[in-house]
Amino acid sequence: MFTTEFLDVPALRAVQGRVRLPGSKSISNRVLLLAALSEGATRVRGLLDSDDTRVMLQALAQMGCGVRRADGRADEVLIEGLGGRAPASPTRLFLGNAGTAMRPLTAALALLGGEHELSGVARMHERPIGDLVAALRRLGCRIEELGQPGFPPLRIAEAAGVPPLALDAPVRVRGDVSSQFLTALLLALPLAAREREVTVQVEGELISRPYIHITLALLERFGVAVQRQGWERFVIPEGSRYQSPGEVLVEADASSASYFIAAGALSAPEGGEGLVIEGLGLDAVQGDIRFVEAARLMGADVQGGSGWLRARRGAWPLKAVDLDCNHIPDAAMTLAMMALYADGPSTLRNIASWRVKETDRIAAMTAELRKLGAAVEEGADFIRITPPALAGGWRAASICTYDDHRMAMCASLAAFNPAALPVRVQDPKCVAKTFPDYFETLFAAARPARAVPVICIDGPTASGKGTLAAALAARLGWHYLDSGALYRATALAARQAGVALDDEAALARLAAALPLRFEAGRVWLDGRDVSEALRSEQTGMDASALAPLPAVRAALLNLQRGMARLPGLVADGRDMGTVVFADAPLKVFLTASAETRAERRYKQLAAKGISANIARLRDDLQARDARDASRAAAPLKAAQDALALDNSCLSIEQSVQQVLDWWQDRQPF
């Protein structure tokens, strides 16, 4: 996951290959709660591992359910259900921004009894729950609103057990604000239907019906067959009891799939085969699978079977649409992004529920699409988007994401713009809600429209290149190449294999097939952790001795260039800017006085408990500088277009900030 302040998504041209998506959020949290209310243990596979499921699991554990993660697997958990037992009480449950946890847990705990406090993040306390609270109160449950009336936080105050419930008349609930109220009641009321039939009556036009469809399908998996009469009445038969089905496989998330279907449709046709999405097919139970129909209306070419979909470009430009999106409220946001590539204005209607989601999504989408160059009109329950006029109408934008995972994922689709402009996504970690590795998944399948951006940091030994480059990579969310490590690893491999440091052909063969792996800040050579051995002074001298050999340098060239992957690379060494990434958009030549560098190296060694002589260190590094600078092949020197940075009197943070400022100066936003 990208935890950086912002993520610059370079302009993208195409997506290809295969992607596997995380489990559906709606199914994951429903299944977890059902498993918790059931008799017996349930193994849940394909579970979404995200903020929303984590708060649900935490709450279930606090309630006294058995919650056990499968060893080393974030997508599998074993739940031991309460099966008629009372929950632990009192509890204080923190539910983040997860509506799919807050609503059903409120209803379930009100019917299970006990004392419980349910709260969330500030935004959760602005998301309505009054209609559900009213329905539960009419039943006889004791619930208090601790903040604003109609909103969490809530307190369920039933220390003496559940009061008698008024079940003779149908349980009434509004269906026109959020279908999650009805889902919450449908999940909870079977707890009260052991000895009598329970009827739920919906008031107002029920929105987001597909989510109710999921709820009913899952209730059936757990042994409760609700009779549906139209979309107004739902009857839970007498004698209903939750029974674990033993194992449940969660479908991949259909709303998450929408971004990849859209990316396939926006993709330059060169890929041919398009993008294959695994774990979800045209037969999915999730309502958002109907996004496929909407995408096809806009011209996308989407094929599929059971458990797979394939998306690629069909009509181009896409066709403008005027659509009622009530049946796909979440995935409809993706249509708003596709509308930027259409042949005229598109209108998405019946989307009032956008206003009460993670943020006011109509307002947010309007503001952000305007930044990209679109003309946007918003109404209480619609949005109309007129795309930017031709490529020249697009603007490079820094997109705000409002702590809304869907705003962040949508923003990335602007990167397919015909002007090949990058897109800045603020606070990319908000995707954690449903798809923590969204950007990684996108980048693995995407082809950039232009060369992947590279920042080069070259300079003499101990000038702080590695420190600076690694810090820059962390701040930008980019990959990091320590090119010196490749020369050092070749030297180490040569010593181990008994190859002389002047045997150019043998060294080149070694370098071309280095069994090297970088992982979590450690370096592995042929399965052995060589991180320490690599950094020794001896290895540095050996590396400097074999580095002048042209065949060795040539053998390492492709390996280094292959490290330039989306979303960007920071590379440090001697010839990053002059040879390896000669077209890089930012090159820095980092220096510090020989005294400063010797002192830094001395401290570095002392920290590792290695004693050294500072004067010797200075002589050694000057000798190494001289050899690196005087060799014929790719000598140590500043590229013509490099910016010089002498950090003798700068702190690490000051150096990092200077280079970030230089990088920002080159950005269009």
Ligand SMILES: Nc1ncnc2c1ncn2[C@@H]1O[C@H](COP(=O)(O)OP(=O)(O)O)[C@@H](O)[C@H]1O
């Ligand atoms: N700007 C700086 N100010 C002070 N110390 C620094 C600075 N940059 C790096 N250092 C320290 O100098 C030492 C050598 O840095 P390193 O990144 O290993 O250099 P290089 O990769 O150029 O050989 C490290 O201990 C590092 O913490």
Ligand SMILES: Nc1ccn([C@@H]2O[C@H](COP(=O)(O)OP(=O)(O)O)[C@@H](O)[C@H]2O)c(=O)n1
């Ligand atoms: N791009 C590079 C990187 C390192 N090297 C060689 O590899 C040696 C070790 O590089 P390094 O970057 O790990 O060295 P330090 O600057 O950390 O001491 C250098 O002295 C160079 O001779 C190179 O020739 N080209």
